[in-house]
Structure formats: C-alpha cells, structure tokens
Amino acid sequence: MPGNPNFMAGVPELVVLRLLRDREMYGYEIVQAIREQSSDVLSVGEGVIYPVLHALEKDGALKSRRKTVAGRSRVYYVVTPKGLKRFEALASDWTTLAAAIRSVLNGGQHVPAV
Amino acid sequence: MPGNPNFMAGVPELVVLRLLRDREMYGYEIVQAIREQSSDVLSVGEGVIYPVLHALEKDGALKSRRKTVAGRSRVYYVVTPKGLKRFEALASDWTTLAAAIRSVLNGGQHVPAV
DNA sequence: ACGACATACCTTGGACGACGAGGTATAGGC
DNA sequence: GCCTATACCTCGTCGTCCAAGGTATGTCGT
Numbered sequence A, B: 001m002p003g004n005p006n007f008m009a010g011v012p013e014l015v016v017l018r019l020l021r022d023r024e025m026y027g028y029e030i031v032q033a034i035r036e037q038s039s040d041v042l043s044v045g046e047g048v049i050y051p052v053l054h055a056l057e058k059d060g061a062l063k064s065r066r067k068t069v070a071g072r073s074r075v076y077y078v079v080t081p082k083g084l085k086r087f088e089a090l091a092s093d094w095t096t097l098a099a100a101i102r103s104v105l106n107g108g109q110h111v112p113a114v
Numbered sequence C: 001a002c003g004a005c006a007t008a009c010c011t012t013g014g015a016c017g018a019c020g021a022g023g024t025a026t027a028g029g030c
Numbered sequence D: 001g002c003c004t005a006t007a008c009c010t011c012g013t014c015g016t017c018c019a020a021g022g023t024a025t026g027t028c029g030t
Helices: A011-022 A027-037 A046-058 A081-105 B011-022 B027-037 B046-058 B081-105
Strands: A062-069 A072-079 B062-069 B072-079
Touching (some): A011 A027, A011 A046, A011 A072, A011 A081, A011 B081, A027 A046, A027 B081, A046 A062, A046 A072, A072 A081, A081 B011, A081 B027, A081 B081, B011 B027, B011 B046, B011 B072, B011 B081, B027 B046, B027 B072, B046 B062, B046 B072, B072 B081
Antiparallel strands (some): A062 A072, B062 B072
C-alpha cells in the first residue's frame, strides 16, 4: 500500500515538542516563537500548529489546560513523558537525516561525528 | 489559494542535482548511489527518482541522451547551466533551513551567518 | 534451452503533511 | 465605535513522496 511516513515530514512536530520541553506554551505563542527563534526562516502558520497540537495531545504526547492570563483565555500545553520520548526519537532521526544529506552534498564522504 | 511550495520539500531533487554535478549518471545508478552515499539513511526509490528526472529535464535543468553500455540501454543525464543554478539555490536553501532547525533545537540562540 | 535474477526504464493511485484562507471571540488603544 | 492584536479553530486544496506494479533485455547456471 502506498502512503508511507514521508522521510522529510514532521519538522513542525519536532519544533513544537522542542519548545514545549522548556516550558509550557500556548499555540499562538508557539507560532511566533518559531518565527523568532529561527530568524524568520521557519514560517509555520497557525494552520499547521493547531492541528499538530491536537494530534499530539490525542496521542498522549501533550497535555493541555485552560488558563486565563491578563484577561486572555489560553490553552497551555505541556509535554508528557511519552511526548519527551517522541521528541528524542524525532530529534535523533532529524540529526541522522541532516547528516546524511550533508554527507551527500559534501561528495559522499563520511561525516565525522561531532 | 492554498498549495504552497512546501518548505521541507525538494530533497530528492537536491540530491539528484548534486550527484549529477559530478558526472553524468542514469536513473537506476542514481537510486543506488543515494543509498550508498548516505549509508542507507536515504532510501529514495525509483518511484521518486524517475519523476524527478523527467520534471528537471522538462524544466531545462537536465539534458538526457541514450547510451548503450555493455549491451544495456541507459538514459544518461547531465546538468545544464540552469540546473547548476538551481542546485546552488536549493543547496543554499537547505543549508539555511537546516541551520534554522538546529538553532531551534539548540534552544533558540542565534546562529551566525555562514 | 530455459528459468531465475539483475539491470534498467517507466506510470499509476493514493496517503499524508503542510498551507492559506477564512471564521469566531475578546481586549485594548484611539 | 472601530481597528488592531491576541487567541483559538477548521476546511479544502495541493504538492510531494511512495510502494506497487508493469515492460524489456542481458547474464548466468544448469
């Protein structure tokens, strides 16, 4: 059957998990944090982030709670242990992948470990 | 309208152009070269490569010629100047992107320009 | 001679992620 | 009162990737 885990996909998910690993955040905040922390290179809009958050929560990787701050109702997310494991797996995959591509770009030589 | 250039896409294209920059190659050979040069991390099958080759040729980034080697009929591809420019643009984009993601993974510090 | 395998090309159908656009609601500044 | 920013969300679309399958021909073992 067709429809395989696209080897390139899942970057938004990875980034979201990374941000939430540090502290609890809400969707709107995450969108801007990604923009800022990547110096505007990554522009992952709300149309991407909210579905990712919902999917991660449904999967048990995140937990949410409503909080009202400064008269604003927000949905804050925190990473669960399961989410942390998932982050570590994704981060590892990404590192391997990026190294492999770099390796090809450099002419097929082996890239020495850091 | 929806349907934007997916910011993550184009890795197969990038890799194909990189390989062909060194020497002319044919599809079947490219598939295996990617596997080997990436130590099996990148497994980009024929179903990906052939369409990419056709699209690049149609775009004027590659030129093909049939050649028969050792009783085998093959379609060899070479990069055109246009293809070279395209490769350089893609490679630059990829480098920027990978740095941005790495930056976020490392905690949002600024990555100095290359 | 014949089957099995590797080489070499190609197309099709579909899954999935990413995306822009749009829709709702409230708070604060002018 | 109005506009903008904040904050949430969903829908439809689209591009990309992918496995599976199909064709053809050369080589090797038996």
